[in-house]
Amino acid sequence: MSDHSPQPDGQPDGGPHPPPTPERPFATLSLEHSSTVDRVAEELRRALFDGEVGPGTPLRELALAEAMGVSRSTIREALGALVAEGLATREPNRGVFVTELDPQAVHDVGLARAVLEVAGARRWAGASDEEREAVREAIASFRDAAAVGADPSELTAAHLAIHRSIAALAGSPRLLALADALYAEIRLGLAKVDRIRRNAEDQVAAHQALVDLLEQGEVETAARELEEHLAHAETSMLEALHLPHDEGT
Amino acid sequence: MSDHSPQPDGQPDGGPHPPPTPERPFATLSLEHSSTVDRVAEELRRALFDGEVGPGTPLRELALAEAMGVSRSTIREALGALVAEGLATREPNRGVFVTELDPQAVHDVGLARAVLEVAGARRWAGASDEEREAVREAIASFRDAAAVGADPSELTAAHLAIHRSIAALAGSPRLLALADALYAEIRLGLAKVDRIRRNAEDQVAAHQALVDLLEQGEVETAARELEEHLAHAETSMLEALHLPHDEGT
DNA sequence: GATTGCCGGATTGTCGGACAATCAGGCGTT
DNA sequence: AACGCCTGATTGTCCGACAATCCGGCAATC
Structure with missing residues (x-):
């Protein structure tokens, strides 16, 4: 919850820059400093979401350092970030492991989602025009993705983007940051079982x-x-996790 | 959001260990491994909450390392933790600084609090007995503290503990973790202006x-x-922050 | 045969030093 | 006053090192 918008990739913020004014000529310019740690963390996230490393897998510092050609210190810092986001878990003196979602965790994520998204929905009228418009755009994107038959992972992303835009209606960056963390955990759980998507x-x-x-x-x-939709999503996800017989790649 | 209960000190979890059973003889035993980083982070938090270092103060790595007799690496990691909790902010290539609460941030914290605590309150009936009992105990503690005329910082802690117990009614560790982060930010803002407490x-x-x-x-x-109470608290806090003429010490 | 004691390899936690990159501020030049 | 340059301070990243800790296996013990 550091910069309050880890934006775990996938859902663009949508908010374009404010237009330049005579007094502030270059308001549109911005440049993201990307540190090595950031890039390492991003690469790790990608690997997690793509299911290249499954839940429970140990993330060894030395191995990662050699594999990615960076120092152990850098890896360590990146791992700290993942742990802070809930994607990985640190066991003291044992290492960090890809988070495993037990049923209890799934339920908790569902509970938290419900609170955040319902709070957003309730504030529909009080939200800004941009925020409401973002919801409509998210749905449109999802519709398009479904129409062209995008791959499951893209569908999941588009789907979550809708829910994210609903949570964003609450207008609180801090709540949205938590929502993002939750969606990241969901993506983590769904990494290998994306096919379960219904129509x-x-x-x-x-x-x-x-x-x-x-x-x-x-x-x-x-x-x-x-709330009903979310409850359904939760049981659906539990089923998916209880059938981990995916047979080896 | 790593272990999902950074428990930024102050409010004990209250939940005692489960009683030992014949099959699990030592269920009551536990031992907290405290790493150096943890202790450094804890000491830094204390300094922040006690107002020893005000908002905006730069937290220089080398200076801290020498002051606390640890390596720069360790300090760096601890600072990362603070940043992840929102207590400090990292500006790339410039360093990390104690978070400054602008009115916008105060409002956001208030908004997020409202969502979390109202969600907890709404679930009063659905919460567990322990969770409800925790609320009653929190109030009792607050009453005691007020009765014996405890110092402002203790009163604040007891007060926040009540609200924390309400947020806990929702029964979600993840939501509670966010609530804890919010309370920590509040404590940070109130570090130097605690006296504004009304009767x-x-x-x-x-x-x-x-x-x-x-x-x-x-x-x-x-x-x-x-919600009304929280709105009031927010304006009250804004007033406090707009009168930072604390002079001296 | 189960428990305990001990050894060895692997990994983390922490340290110290090093160096390029970046930034803030001062100073001189135009 | 604006620009360019230099300097010192600080961070970002790297490397190498070592003790502490943990895991697993094997031997000794009851």
């Missing part, structure tokens, strides 16, 4: 219906609908 | 009334009451 078209329709309710001011109905 | 007895009564509502099942009323 994408149905999903699009369901989410569209949800937003329709919001647009019509039926906030409470939408909130209940959302 | 402690009134505060006790107000919180007692809130819990009474919950006990009576008036959840929605309690939720509204709580």
